[in-house]
Amino acid sequence: GAVVSQHPSWVICKSGTSVKIECRSLDFQATTMFWYRQFPKQSLMLMATSNEGSKATYEQGVEKDKFLINHASLTLSTLTVTSAHPEDSSFYICSARDGGGRETQYFGPGTRLLVL
Amino acid sequence: GQNIDQPTEMTATEGAIVQINCTYQTSGFNGLFWYQQHAGEAPTFLSYNVLDGLEEKGRFSSFLSRSKGYSYLLLKELQMKDSASYLCAGMDSNYQLIWGAGTKLIIKP
Numbered sequence: 001g002a003v004v005s006q007h008p009s010w011v012i013c014k015s016g017t018s019v020k021i022e023c024r025s026l027d028f029q030a031t032t033m034f035w036y037r038q039f040p041k042q043s044l045m046l047m048a049t050s051n052e053g054s055k056a057t058y059e060q061g062v063e064k065d066k067f068l069i070n071h072a073s074l075t076l077s078t079l080t081v082t083s084a085h086p087e088d089s090s091f092y093i094c095s096a097r098d099g100g101g102r103e104t105q106y107f108g109p110g111t112r113l114l115v116l
Numbered sequence: 117g118q119n120i121d122q123p124t125e126m127t128a129t130e131g132a133i134v135q136i137n138c139t140y141q142t143s144g145f146n147g148l149f150w151y152q153q154h155a156g157e158a159p160t161f162l163s164y165n166v167l168d169g170l171e172e173k174g175r176f177s178s179f180l181s182r183s184k185g186y187s188y189l190l191l192k193e194l195q196m197k198d199s200a201s202y203l204c205a206g207m208d209s210n211y212q213l214i215w216g217a218g219t220k221l222i223i224k225p
Binding site: 002034042043044046049093097103104105106107108109110 | 213218
């Protein structure tokens with residue numbers, strides 16, 4: 001149980017384009033999902049917390065107009081990187097927390113974004 | 117402020133035992149998590165402690181002392197596949213995870 005999927009796993013795009021990443025909880029309902037970014041050899045950095053049906057809460061320094069988060073259902077959250085630039089190249093990982101009272105976050109496999 | 121401290125890197129021998137320590141300071145406390153992260157992959161959940169004491173799960177055990185703000189992850193019978201980063205994370209009163217920088221564990225034959 002507690003499986004989280006992410007799609008796509010790899011994205012290569014040109015500078016200026018927008019990229020959408022999907023995060024799905026496959027066998028549980030996730031009232032809360034989290035989006036992280038991780039640069040090589042660095043620790044996880046929380047970007048935003050997403051609650052189903054409400055606006056995401058962004059961490060300090062994360063531009064909400066650049067990283068659009070939508071959590072329209074209990075099993076799906078999306079992150080859209082708008083007008084991507086090379087400095088946005090990173091490993092983006094989502095996690096989902098079971099809404100049934102368990103507090104464990106389960107991670108998706110991550111999405112590698114390379115902006116040329 | 118909130119803070120998680122763990123060693124940056126540790127080295128151990130295949131078949132041996134290693135203990136990875138973590139000290140935490142969080143605003144409120146709702147548990148301590150350990151995750152394993154292999155290079156290039158997302159973290160996977162290992163353990164969750166919210167009460168004092170030792171939780172054993174196969175070759176891995178996790179210990180918590182709330183009064184000392186201290187936890188450790190114990191790995192027994194080390195295998196080469198255990199080479200990874202081990203992330204300690206404390207959950208604060210808002211149920212947000214405060215992440216440590218991770219401990220890179222290198223296993224040598």
